[in-house]
Amino acid sequence: xxxxxxxxxxxxxxxxxxxxxxxxxxxxxxxxxxxxxxxxxxxxxxxxxxxxxxxxxxxxxxxxxxxxxxxxxxxxxxxxxxxxxxxxxxxxxxxxxxxxxxxxxxxxxxxxxxxxxxxxxxxxxxxxxxxxxxxxxxxxxxxxxxxxxxxxxxxxxxxxxxxxxxxxxxxxxxxxxxxxxxxxxxxxxxxxxxxxxxxxxxxxxxxxxxxxxxxxxxxxxxxxxxxxxxxxxxxxxxxxxxxxxxxxxxxxxxxxxxxxxxxxxxxxxxxxxxxxxxxxxxxxxxxxxxxxxxxxxxxxxxxxxxxxxxxxxxxxxxxxxxxxxxxxxxxxxxxxxxxxxxxxxxxxxxxxxxx
Numbered sequence: 198x199x200x201x202x203x204x205x206x207x208x209x210x211x212x213x214x215x216x217x218x219x220x221x222x223x224x225x226x227x228x229x230x231x232x233x234x235x236x237x238x239x240x241x242x243x244x245x246x247x248x249x250x251x252x253x254x255x256x257x258x259x260x261x262x263x264x265x266x267x268x269x270x271x272x273x274x275x276x277x278x279x280x281x282x283x284x285x286x287x288x289x290x291x292x293x294x295x296x297x298x299x300x301x302x303x304x305x306x307x308x309x310x311x312x313x314x315x316x317x318x319x320x321x322x323x324x325x326x327x328x329x330x331x332x333x334x335x336x337x338x339x340x341x342x343x344x345x346x347x348x349x350x351x352x353x354x355x356x357x358x359x360x361x362x363x364x365x366x367x368x369x370x371x372x373x374x375x376x377x378x379x380x381x382x383x384x385x386x387x388x389x390x391x392x393x394x395x396x397x398x399x400x401x402x403x404x405x406x407x408x409x410x411x412x413x414x415x416x417x418x419x420x421x422x423x424x425x426x427x428x429x430x431x432x433x434x435x436x437x438x439x440x441x442x443x444x445x446x447x448x449x450x451x452x453x454x455x456x457x458x459x460x461x462x463x464x465x466x467x468x469x470x471x472x473x474x475x476x477x478x479x480x481x482x483x484x485x486x487x488x489x490x491x492x493x494x495x496x497x498x499x500x501x502x503x504x505x506x507x508x509x510x511x512x513x514x515x516x517x518x519x520x521x522x523x524x525x526x527x528x529x530x531x532x533x534x535x536x537x538x539x540x541x542x543x544x545x546x547x548x549x550x551x552x
Contacts, residue, residue, distance in 0.1 A: 200328035201528040202264040206244030206256075210327070210529040211264065219277065219334040225285055225333045226277040227293060231347035231522075232269025232326030234531040234544040235355050236383065240473060241267055241321060242532060249452060260322055268326030268546070269319050270325055270354045272347035275339070282336045291339035292350045292507065294500045295319035300335075308424040311497045314438025326351075327528050327546060329474070338500065340507050345388040348552050350515040352388065352543045355497060356518065356525055360389040360446070361506045362498030363469045364396055367444045371467070376400045376438040378457060381421065381448035382410035384543040385471055388518050389446055391507075395513040402437050403453075404430070413519055413541050425453070428472040431461055452476030459492060518543050525548035 198217040201210040220226045240246050241261070245253040257263075264334050271293040275285055285291070298305040305313050317334075319325045323457025324332070335340065342350040364372065377398050379389050382405040390401050403414040403422040411422040421437045423430045435442055441463035450472025458468045459480070468491065480492070499508075509515070519542030523531050531544040545552065 198328060198330040199525070200266040200324070202266050202327070203242055204264045206242065206263070210532070212526070213264065217330050220279040220282075220332060222279040222281045222334045224279040225275055225282060225336050227271065227291065227333055227366055228276045229271055229329055229331055230273040230290070230370065231271070231351035232501060232525075232546040233351045233355065233384075234268075234528070234535060234546065235270060236385070236535060237269070237355070237473060238267045238320070238532060241265070241535055244446070247408070247475025248471060249475065252379060265321075266324040266326075266328050267320045267416040268328070269321065270324035270356070271295065271319070271331060271350045272351040272354070273331075276330070278336065282311075285336040285339055289346075290342050290347055290350075290376045291505070292342050293319065293326075293501050294335055294338040294340060295325065295354055296497050296499070297323075297334060297338065304490055308501055309335040309499050311499050312421075327525065328522070329525065329548065338461060340503055342507070343511075345511075348522060348545050348547060350480045351545055352520070353510065354387040354503065356384045356512060356543065357392065357506055358498040358503050359471055359495070360385060360392050360448075361509075362472050362502050363446050363495045364389070364392055365502070366469050366493060366495060371443055373397050374399060375443040375534060376402055376420070377441050378402050378404065378434060378438060378445045378458075378461070379419075379446065379448060380404045380454040381472060382407070382414040382419075383448065383540070384518060385448035386410075387417050387542055388411055389448060390414060390419050390508075391518065394418050395509060395515055400433055402523055404434065407538065409541055410448050413461060417519075425457065431457065434461065445469070446471060450474045450476075452478055455492075459490065462490050465489045467493065470494050498511050520545050520552055522547045522550055524548070
């Protein structure tokens with residue numbers, strides 16, 4: 198098998214060739230037909246997250262080992278299974294749930310493996326999808342996609358699941374009654390627009406500095422898109438939201454977006470942060486109670502939510518997020534395009550580079 202690996206943080210990916218693994222027990226071997234390139238991959242590739250005030254969180258200190266095959270948005274065909282696998286068919290296509298936990302702690306037993314303190318996420322702590330094959334540790338992590346094209350399915354494993362889980366944290370009645378504000382119109386933001394509409398949102402307003410992404414957001418169904426660089430944009434957003442901002446999903450997660458979001462919320466409002474851009478904010482503690490606001494983080498989602506999401510996608514016949522496909526050998530090119538802000542929608546690696 199061939200993979201494209203991080204051998205040294207911040208350096209070009211390295212092409213490696215090794216024996217294709219053979220699944221045993223509950224394991225499953227998947228031929229990768231689509232692997233999404235996520236903004237989190239940039240942090241993993243750089244080897245750290247920006248905590249603000251000159252501080253960084255090291256991925257190596259968290260347990261990441263090099264060389265690493267990144268890629269956690271994986272869809273493809275099962276080509277071999279271990280002798281204990283019963284409910285997965287060779288030759289069928291599946292989406293891979295990559296957010297594995299230890300499987301033994303109370304968090305995992307509750308079904309929240311994505312929150313396990315000893316997490317073993319694919320593409321982070323075990324080999325991921327920037328490869329032509331990937332070994333999945335247990336058949337339960339596969340979600341049947343039927344006749345859905347793998348390039349359409351792959352982004353749901355992260356950008357879809359993450360935004361779905363974030364949207365579920367907003368009370369259904371608030372989502373139905375109030376306009377939702379979203380920071381960012383990249384892969385996450387566009388997915389959030391599509392899913393919010395499918396989940397009954399009263400409408401979505403996007404805050405995004407890039408004009409090309411404004412167009413993509415409006416095409417995905419946003420009611421309006423505002424540039425945060427323009428004077429008075431917060432007042433414009435409030436007006437577009439009906440006079441008060443009740444719910445925000447921050448797909449950027451920078452010091453500027455989080456602070457702006459908190460400042461923008463009405464009394465009783467809620468900000469759910471997805472993005473990991475990095476930074477630091479200061480919050481006056483009395484205002485949290487006096488304004489009754491909620492600032493909540495969310496980290497991807499669990500297997501149950503991914504299964505719910507894929508059923509929603511099928512039931513609503515959701516249009517796929519805009520995508521650009523490249524061959525696996527262009528994985529590093531895709532990373533650089535993402536870092537430079539040139540990617541609109543999702544970049545997806547495929548064997549032939551075609552969507």
